[in-house]
Amino acid sequence: MSKVVRRRAGDLAPNLELWAALENGRILTAALADFYDEVFADPKLSHFFKDVTVERVREKQYNFLYAILTGEPVYFGERPRNGHHWMVISNELFDYRENMLARHLENHGVSDEHVQHLRRISEAFRKQIVKDAPFPKRFGGKELPLEGYESVDLAIGSLCDGCGGEMHEGDKAKYHVRTGHTYCQVCMPEGSSEPKVAATS
Missing domain, CATH: 1.10.490.10 (Globins)
Known part of the structure; x- marks a missing residue:
């Protein structure tokens, strides 16, 4: 109980x-x-x-x-x-x-x-x-969309959620605004709307 x-x-x-x-x-x-x-x-x-x-x-x-x-x-x-x-x-x-x-x-x-x-x-x-429907992220007092990708210059190193390759501080990457999955430029080049490789982590 x-x-x-x-x-x-x-x-x-x-x-x-x-x-x-x-x-x-x-x-x-x-x-x-x-x-x-x-x-x-x-x-x-x-x-x-x-x-x-x-x-x-x-x-x-x-x-x-x-x-x-x-x-x-x-x-x-x-x-x-x-x-x-x-x-x-x-x-x-x-x-x-x-x-x-x-x-x-x-x-x-x-x-x-x-x-x-x-x-x-x-x-x-x-x-x-706890909530009965999704709501947007908030950053700097502003609401972010629930879907789509944004470009970012990495402040710290990370791993690509597509290929698993290493990404370094200062590298350009794209991340999904809802899930937070982050992709290197090989998996998601500039101008692409979806990653070439689905998230594995």
């Missing part, structure tokens, strides 16, 4: 005691591995990740929690609102996902007190994630 999660002041402040209880991330890594194995096999959740590898999703979630709990600048992904802007997620589905994660944390020996703290972190972003 799910528990009522009530937010508290300071839920998003660094909590080094909790991080230490997670053995500096070792327990979190193991719990997230089991959790996302179940997510990727779950009919209610797996379709949100059809073009993403389980390794990438685990890494992003780990770094997100690592950054919150330690205050270290290790998470460079999108904020939850933009990262989930295209996902239609109900309150029931949000709770379903949180209950699943809580179960895996408990299975790895995380105390109820610490599980509830981690749930309150998620709860802080409920209003940014």
Whole structure:
């Protein structure tokens, strides 16, 4: 049975005691591995990740929690609102996902007190994630479209989501405004409207 999660002041402040209880991330890594194995096999959740590898999703979630709990600048992904802007997620589905994660944390020996703290972190972003229709990303106070590609000069190196090749800082690339998939100039040359190679990650 799910528990009522009530937010508290300071839920998003660094909590080094909790991080230490997670053995500096070792327990979190193991719990997230089991959790996302179940997510990727779950009919209610797996379709949100059809073009993403389980390794990438685990890494992003780990770094997100690592950054919150330690205050270290290790998470460079999108904020939850933009990262989930295209996902239609109900309150029931949000709770379903949180209950699943809580179960895996408990299975790895995380105390109820610490599980509830981690749930309150998620709860802080409920209003940014739960919705009955997709909404555009926001950047610099402006709304971005839900479909199409934009050109970008990479601020940091990355991997092409088409061919998997390495892209370097300063390279020109194109990214899908909804999914965030990023393509090198070989996979998506200037003037093209679609990538030559479908996303593999």
